[in-house]
Amino acid sequence: MNIYLVNSTKFDYKKELYDPIKSSVLKDKHKIIFLPEDPWTFDSSNLIKNGEFDLIVAEVSYPSTDSGIELGWLIYFMFL
Numbered sequence: 001m002n003i004y005l006v007n008s009t010k011f012d013y014k015k016e017l018y019d020p021i022k023s024s025v026l027k028d029k030h031k032i033i034f035l036p037e038d039p040w041t042f043d044s045s046n047l048i049k050n051g052e053f054d055l056i057v058a059e060v061s062y063p064s065t066d067s068g069i070e071l072g073w074l075i076y077f078m079f080l
Helices: 013-022 044-049 065-078
Strands: 002-007 031-033 055-059
Touching (some): 002 065
16 A cells, blocks of 8 residues: 655654654555655655555644645545
8 A cells, every 4th residue: 555644844754753654564564655855856746646645644733835735636636
């Protein structure tokens, strides 16, 4: 299963979100798509348009316009 993570960059997401996932058995059973080191070089719209994931997990504890846009794209492309 391909799992796509959506999260704000307004907290230490690498330590608080990514590290626990990377140290769990999830990474061995599934392909998890993390935000790259430089988020500005990542075009999530193509990933979403092409449906290259089976599940999306949105960490929404922190406000994020970018996360909101990605979730909006998901809803839009689900109903095309």
